[in-house]
Amino acid sequence: MDKARLKLWLSQYKMLALLVAIALIWAFFAWKTDGGFVTPRNLSNLLRQMSITGILACGMVFVIVSGEIDLSVGSLLGLLGGVAAVLDVVYKVPLPLNLAIVLALGVVIGLFNGYWTAYLRVPSFIVGLGGMLAFRGILLGVTGGLTIAPVSEGLVYIGQGYLPQLLGNLLALGVFAIMVFLTVRQRQNRARYNLPLAPLWRDVARVLLGGVVLLVFIRTLNGYDGIPVPVLILLVLLGLFSYTASQTVFGRRIYAVGSNMEATRLSGVNVQRVKLAIFALMGLMCALAGIVNTARLAAGSPSAGNMSELDAIAACFIGGTSMRGGSGTVYGALIGALVMASLDNGMSMLDVDTYWQMIVKGSILVLAVWVDVVSRSGRR
Amino acid sequence: MSEYLLEMRGIAKSFGGVRALDGIDLKVRPGECVGLCGENGAGKSTLMKVLSGVYPHGDWEGEILWEGKPLKAQSVRDTEAAGIVIIHQELMLVPQLSVAENIFMGNEITLPGGRMHYAAMHQRAEELVHQLKMPEMNVALPVMYYGGGHQQLVEIAKALNKQARLLILDEPSSSLTAAETAVLLDIIRDLKAKGVACVYISHKLDEVAAVCDTISVIRDGRHVATEPMAELDVDRIVTRMVGREIKNLYPKVPHEIGEVRLEARNICCYDPENPSRRRVDDISFSLRAGEILGIAGLVGAGRTELVSTLFGAYPGRWEGEVLLDGKPIDTSTPLKAIRAGICMVPEDRKQHGIVPDLGVGQNISLSVLERFRRLGRINAEAELHAVQGQIERLRLKTASPYLPITGLSGGNQQKAVLAKMLQPKPRVLILDEPTRGVDVGAKYEIYKLILELAQEGVAIIMVSSELPEVLGISDRVLVIGEGQLRGDFINDGLSQEAVMTAALTPVRKEYGVTHA
Numbered sequence: 006m007d008k009a010r011l012k013l014w015l016s017q018y019k020m021l022a023l024l025v026a027i028a029l030i031w032a033f034f035a036w037k038t039d040g041g042f043v044t045p046r047n048l049s050n051l052l053r054q055m056s057i058t059g060i061l062a063c064g065m066v067f068v069i070v071s072g073e074i075d076l077s078v079g080s081l082l083g084l085l086g087g088v089a090a091v092l093d094v095v096y097k098v099p100l101p102l103n104l105a106i107v108l109a110l111g112v113v114i115g116l117f118n119g120y121w122t123a124y125l126r127v128p129s130f131i132v133g134l135g136g137m138l139a140f141r142g143i144l145l146g147v148t149g150g151l152t153i154a155p156v157s158e159g160l161v162y163i164g165q166g167y168l169p170q171l172l173g174n175l176l177a178l179g180v181f182a183i184m185v186f187l188t189v190r191q192r193q194n195r196a197r198y199n200l201p202l203a204p205l206w207r208d209v210a211r212v213l214l215g216g217v218v219l220l221v222f223i224r225t226l227n228g229y230d231g232i233p234v235p236v237l238i239l240l241v242l243l244g245l246f247s248y249t250a251s252q253t254v255f256g257r258r259i260y261a262v263g264s265n266m267e268a269t270r271l272s273g274v275n276v277q278r279v280k281l282a283i284f285a286l287m288g289l290m291c292a293l294a295g296i297v298n299t300a301r302l303a304a305g306s307p308s309a310g311n312m313s314e315l316d317a318i319a320a321c322f323i324g325g326t327s328m329r330g331g332s333g334t335v336y337g338a339l340i341g342a343l344v345m346a347s348l349d350n351g352m353s354m355l356d357v358d359t360y361w362q363m364i365v366k367g368s369i370l371v372l373a374v375w376v377d378v379v380s381r382s383g384r385r
Numbered sequence: 386m387s388e389y390l391l392e393m394r395g396i397a398k399s400f401g402g403v404r405a406l407d408g409i410d411l412k413v414r415p416g417e418c419v420g421l422c423g424e425n426g427a428g429k430s431t432l433m434k435v436l437s438g439v440y441p442h443g444d445w446e447g448e449i450l451w452e453g454k455p456l457k458a459q460s461v462r463d464t465e466a467a468g469i470v471i472i473h474q475e476l477m478l479v480p481q482l483s484v485a486e487n488i489f490m491g492n493e494i495t496l497p498g499g500r501m502h503y504a505a506m507h508q509r510a511e512e513l514v515h516q517l518k519m520p521e522m523n524v525a526l527p528v529m530y531y532g533g534g535h536q537q538l539v540e541i542a543k544a545l546n547k548q549a550r551l552l553i554l555d556e557p558s559s560s561l562t563a564a565e566t567a568v569l570l571d572i573i574r575d576l577k578a579k580g581v582a583c584v585y586i587s588h589k590l591d592e593v594a595a596v597c598d599t600i601s602v603i604r605d606g607r608h609v610a611t612e613p614m615a616e617l618d619v620d621r622i623v624t625r626m627v628g629r630e631i632k633n634l635y636p637k638v639p640h641e642i643g644e645v646r647l648e649a650r651n652i653c654c655y656d657p658e659n660p661s662r663r664r665v666d667d668i669s670f671s672l673r674a675g676e677i678l679g680i681a682g683l684v685g686a687g688r689t690e691l692v693s694t695l696f697g698a699y700p701g702r703w704e705g706e707v708l709l710d711g712k713p714i715d716t717s718t719p720l721k722a723i724r725a726g727i728c729m730v731p732e733d734r735k736q737h738g739i740v741p742d743l744g745v746g747q748n749i750s751l752s753v754l755e756r757f758r759r760l761g762r763i764n765a766e767a768e769l770h771a772v773q774g775q776i777e778r779l780r781l782k783t784a785s786p787y788l789p790i791t792g793l794s795g796g797n798q799q800k801a802v803l804a805k806m807l808q809p810k811p812r813v814l815i816l817d818e819p820t821r822g823v824d825v826g827a828k829y830e831i832y833k834l835i836l837e838l839a840q841e842g843v844a845i846i847m848v849s850s851e852l853p854e855v856l857g858i859s860d861r862v863l864v865i866g867e868g869q870l871r872g873d874f875i876n877d878g879l880s881q882e883a884v885m886t887a888a889l890t891p892v893r894k895e896y897g898v899t900h901a
Contacts, residue, residue: 194766252762254754257743261751264742271698271737272751272805273723331742 019325019380023340027347034351042351045228049236052226053301055339055346056235057082057294061317062324062338063239063246064290067283069321072263072330073122073129075284077136078291078317082310084144085111086295090153090305093160100159108292114140115288116281123280137314145307154304163238164300167231176232177223184215235297239339242290246335259283263330319366320345323373344369387453390415390582391469391551396435396447405431406445407606411584413551418573418583420597420614422590422626424852428606429586433553436584437471438464468550472540474559480529485510487528488543513542517572533659534565541572545581552576553584558592559685562662570596588683589867590619590889602626619889620882627852627881634829635857638836642860643674646844647695647727647813648708654690654868657701664690665703666868672813672844677835679859679876680848682888687868688848689732692815695846696722696729698737709812723752728811730802732818732848738802739790746772746786748801753808775804780830796827803834814838815846820854832858852881864888 034042041047061078068075089107092098098106118136122129168176188208195202226232250256258279261269270276294313299305324341326333345366352362393411397404406428413419423429435445438458449456451467458464461471478487485506494502494509510524517538528536537557544552554573558566566589573583573596587593593600600617602609602625610625654665665687672678680688693699695707697718707716714725722729731737740748749772750757757768772786781800783793790801799819806814816835820828835858839845849855855862856879864872864887872887 197766248762252765254758254761254763257747257751257754257763261740261743261747265736265740268731268737268740269751271696271719271729271731272740273720273809274751275718275720327742331740 019377020334020337020340022376023324023337023344027340027344030344030347030351034347034354038351038354042354045225047350047354049226049229049233051346051350052236052239053233054350055342056233056239057298057301058313058316058320058345059239059339059342060235060242060290060294060297061313062320062342063242063335064287065317065321066246066324066326066333066335066338067250067259068129068287069318069326069328070263070330070333071259071280071283072266073280073283074133074318075118075129075136075287076133076314076318077118077140078133078287078294079310079312079314080137080140080144081111081114081288081291082295082298082313083306083308084140084147084295085114085292086299086309087144087148087153087305087307089160089296090156090299091147093156094153094305100157103160104296107296108289111288111290111292111295112285113288115285115291118288119281119284122284123277133314144309148305148307150307152304152306156299156303156305160296160300161303162300163234164297164302166234168234168237170227170231173223173227173232176237177219181216181219184212188212235301238293238297242293243335243339250335255279255282260331263327264332316342316345319370322377323370325377327377328374341373344373387450389413389450390417390452391436392450392453393432393436394448394450396432396445396449398431398435398440398445405606406435408447409603409606409608410611411436411601411608412611413582413584415550415582416577416580417599418577418585418597420593420600421584421586421603422593422600422622423603424626424850427603427626429603430555431606432603433471433555433584433586436464437461437469437553465547468548469553470544470547470549470551471553472537472544472555472557474556476533476536476540478528478536478539481527483525483527484514484522484531484539484542485524487539488513488524488546490543492546509546510542513545514538516545517542518568518575532565533662534561534568537561537565537569538572545576549581551582551584553586555586556588556685557585558587558589566592588685588889590622591891593622594619604628620886623882623885623889627885634832634853636829636833636836638833638840640675640677640836640840641842642676643842645671646674646710647672648706648711649691649695650706650708652691652694652703652705654687654694654699654703655701660702663868664701665694665865668865668868668870670863670870670873672846674812674844675839675842677839677845677847677858677860679855679862680846680865681850681852681855681862681884682865682871684850686865686888688865689817690868691865692729692817692846692848693731695813696727696815698729698731723809723811726809726812727815728752728806728809728813729815730799730806730817730819732821734795734798734802734822739798741789741791743790744787745776745781745783745790745793745801748790749775749786749804749808752805771808772804775807779804779834794827796823796831799823799831800827803831807838811843813844813846815848817848818850819847820849820851828854852884856881856884867891 031043061082065075065078085107088110089103092103092106118132121127121132192202192208258274261274262276262279266276298309320341321333321338323344324337326338348366348369349362352365389412391413393409396406396409398406409432421429434440438461441459442457456467488510489506494505496502507524514520514522514524519535519538522535528539557569561569570592577583585593585597594614597614599611599613600622601611602622604626609628648671650669652665652668653663656662656664668691682688690699694703694705695716697716707714709725716722716727740751746769750768754763757764769786776783776786779800781804782797790798793801819831823831835845835847847859856876859876862874862876862879862884863870864884866888869892871890871892
C-alpha cells in the first residue's frame with residue numbers, strides 16, 4: 006500500500022521531486038565547497054554551462070515526444086559552429102548575415118534528416134547515427150582538423166556577454182507583467198465561455214510565487230555581472246517551446262503523433278509533415294547551440310559538441326520525457342539539463358577525477374529513468 | 386479406459402463479472418474431428434484457451450478429462466506434453482528461420498554443448514513434410530519463401546512433431562486460397578485416419594461440413610447442440626448458431642433516404658503479406674444520403690478492408706474508384722478523405738482510435754484542431770466549448786474533458802472517438818464495429834445517434850459482426866464473404882438466417898448478386 010502511494014506521489018509531483026533532487030545536489034556541493042558552489046558567480050557560470058545542453062534539449066524534447074530520437078545533434082552542433090567560425094574568421098562575413106546563414110543551414114540539414122525519417126522511413130536512430138559520423142566528418146574536412154580562431158568581438162558577445170543590469174531588471178519586470186496579463190485574460194475567457202474558474206486566491210498566489218522566483222533569479226545573476234546572453238537565449242527558448250507545446254496546433258500534434266501515430270493519422274493529421282517540422286526545429290536548435298558554443302570558446306573546434314547529443318538526450322529522460330513518446334515537458338528537460346550541469350560543475354569544483362564524473366552521471370541517468378518507470382508502471 | 390480422448394465438462398469462465406463461458410461440454414473421440422461453431426463472441430476462442438492451458442487450471446470452473454483422467458494443466462507446456470496442440474489463427478512462425486528450425490522451435494535436437502543437431506532435425510523434418518504430402522518442400526529454406534498454405538502445413542508439422550494427439554485448428558483457412566484449403570482438409574482426413582483427433586474452428590461452414598464428424602454449437606457462452614454431421618447440413622448449423630431473437634434494443638427513428646451520395650466501383654484489395662490474394666474481390670456498391678447501410682459478414686471476410694479503402698486507411702495495395710456526389714474523389718490518405726467529407730470510426734479502438742496520452746477533450750478536438758487556430762495558437766476556450774458541446778450531445782460520461790481518456794469505460798471511449806469523427810461534419814460516416822466492447826446502455830445511445838445522423842442526411846456505413854444489430858438499424862444490408870459481395874438486401878423483414886446463408890454461400894461472378 007505504501008509502495009502504491011509512493012508511486013502515486015512520484016507520478017503526481019515528478020517535477021517537484023526533481024527540484025528537491027536539485028536542492029539536495031546543491032546543498033551537498035555547497036556543504037562540500039564551504040558555500041563556494043552557491044555564490045552568484047558560480048551559479049552564473051553553472052547556468053551558462055548548461056545553456057548549450059539546454060538549447061539542444063529544447064529541440065530534443067519534441068523529437069523524443071514524437072517517438073523518434075536524433076543522435077546527430079552533437080556532430081551537427083560542431084559542424085554548424087565550425088561553419089559560423091569559418092565564415093567569421095576566414096570570410097569576414099558580417100555577424101547578422103553569418104547568423105542568418107548558419108541558422109538557415111541548420112533548418113535545411115534538419116529537414117534533410119526529417120525527410121529521411123518521415124518520408125523515406127529510415128528509422129531515426131539510424132539516420133542520427135549516420136549523421137553523427139557524416140557531420141563530424143564534414144566538420145573535420147571544413148576545418149582541416151584545426152581550431153579556427155580568433156572569432157570577432159560581436160560573435161564572442163553571444164557566448165560570453167552579459168545583459169546590463171538595468172536591462173535585466175526591466176526584462177524581469179516585463180516577464181512578470183506578461184504573467185499577470187495571461188492570468189487575467191485566461192480568467193476573462195473562461196468566464197465568457199461559462200467554464201469553471203479557479204478560486205481567485207489561487208491564481209494570485211501562483212502569480213506571486215512566480216514573481217518571487219523571478220526576483221531571486223534576477224537578484225542572484227545581477228549579484229555577479231548580470232544575465233549571461235546564452236542564459237537569456239535559453240530562457241527565451243523555454244518560453245517559446247513551452248508555448249508551442251501547450252498552446253499551438255503544432256505542439257498538440259507532436260504529442261498526438263508520439264502517443265499513437267496511427268490514430269493521429271486516421272484523425273486526418275499529416276503525421277509525416279509534423280515529423281519533418283520537428284526535425285527542422287531540431288536542426289535550428291543545433292545551429293543556435295553551435296553558434297553559442299563557438300562564441301563561448303571564441304573559436305571553432307573540430308571536437309566541438311562531442312557527446313553533447315548524449316547530454317541532451319539524458320536531460321530529456323531525467324526530466325521525465327517518456328521513452329515511448331507522447332509525454333514530456335520542455336521545462337522538465339531543462340531541469341534535467343540543470344541536474345547534469347550541476348553535477349559537472351560541482352564535481353569539477355571538488356576536483357573529482359573525470360572518470361568518476363562519468364560514472365556518477367551515467368548512474369544518475371539510469372536511476373532517474375528507473376524512478377520514472379516505477380512511477381509510470383501500472384498505466385496501460 | 387474411456388471412449389473419449391477428451392471430455393470437457395461444465396466449463397465456465399468469467400471475465401470481471403461477465404460470463405464468457407457458462408457450462409460448456411465438449412467431447413472428442415480418438416481420430417474424430419469435431420467442428421466447433423458459433424457466432425463471433427460466442428466463446429469459441431475462450432473455450433480453446435481453457436483447453437490448451439492458456440488459462441491455467443483453477444482459473445475456470447468445470448473439469449477436463451484427458452483419456453479419462455483429470456487434466457490440471459498450469460500452462461501451455463503441460464497441455465502440449467499431454468498431446469494437445471493448438472494452431473492459432475495467426476501463424477506463429479519465424480519467417481527468417483528455416484522450415485526445419487521452425488518445426489523444432491523450442492524442441493531442438495542438440496548435440497553435446499548445445500550445438501544444434503541439424504542433420505537429425507532435417508531428417509525428421511523431411512519425414513514430417515512427406516507425411517504431410519509436401520515432398521517438394523525444402524526444409525532448409527526459410528519459411529518466408531513459402532506461401533500461406535505451406536506455412537499453415539509447417540505449423541501442422543510442428544504440432545505433429547510434438548506428438549500431438551489432439552490438434553486444435555482455430556480458423557486455419559482464414560488466410561488460405563481455396564486450393565490451399567483443399568490440401569489442408571485432405572491432410573486433416575489423413576491425420577484422422579492415423580488416429581489424431583481434431584477440433585476444427587471455422588466460420589466457413591462448408592469446410593466444417595466437409596471434414597468434421599461431429600458438430601458442437603455454442604452461443605453466448607452456452608452449449609447449444611452436439612450432433613453428428615450426418616444429421617446436419619449448413620442451414621441447420623446456421624439456425625443453431627443464430628437461434629436468438631432481436632429484443633427491443635433498437636430505437637426506431639424515421640429518416641428520409643435521398644439521392645445517391647457515395648459510389649464505390651470495382652474495389653479490389655490485395656493482401657499486404659500475400660499480394661496474389663485478394664482480400665476484397667471486385668466489390669461495387671452505392672450509398673444514399675440518409676441511408677444506413679449495414680455491412681455483414683464473418684470476421685476476416687474483407688469488410689474492414691473494403692471500408693478502409695474509402696477512408697485511405699488500407700495498408701496494402703488497392704484498386705477501384707470512389708465517387709462522392711457523382712464526382713471522383715481522392716481517398717489515398719485519411720486527411721484527403723476527411724476533407725472530401727468521409728469520416729471513419731475504426732474497428733480497433735485501442736490501436737487506431739484513442740490517443741492515450743491526450744485528455745478526453747484533446748482527443749475529441751484532434752480532427753479539427755485547425756478550426757481553433759488563431760494566430761498559430763489554439764484558442765483553448767473555443768476548443769473547450771466545442772468539445773463540451775460534443776460531450777453533451779453524445780452523453781459522454783466524464784467528470785472533466787481534461788481527464789485522461791484511458792480512464793474512461795469502453796463505451797465512453799468509443800463515444801469520444803465518435804465525437805472526434807463527427808466534428809468535421811462528415812457527409813459519409815463509416816462506423817467499423819461501433820459497439821464492440823460497449824455495454825448495452827451505451828450501445829442504445831450509439832444506435833440513437835446513428836439514426837439521428839441519418840435523419841440529418843448523413844450517409845452511414847456500419848460494419849458489424851453482430852447480426853441483430855445490423856438487422857436492427859440498417860436500411861440496407863450488404864453481405865460480404867471471402868472478399869466477395871454475396872448479397873445486397875433491402876432490410877425489410879430480413880432474417881438472420883438469410884444473411885448468414887448468403888455470407889456462407891460462395892457466389893460465382895457470372896451469377897451476379899442475389900437480391901432478396
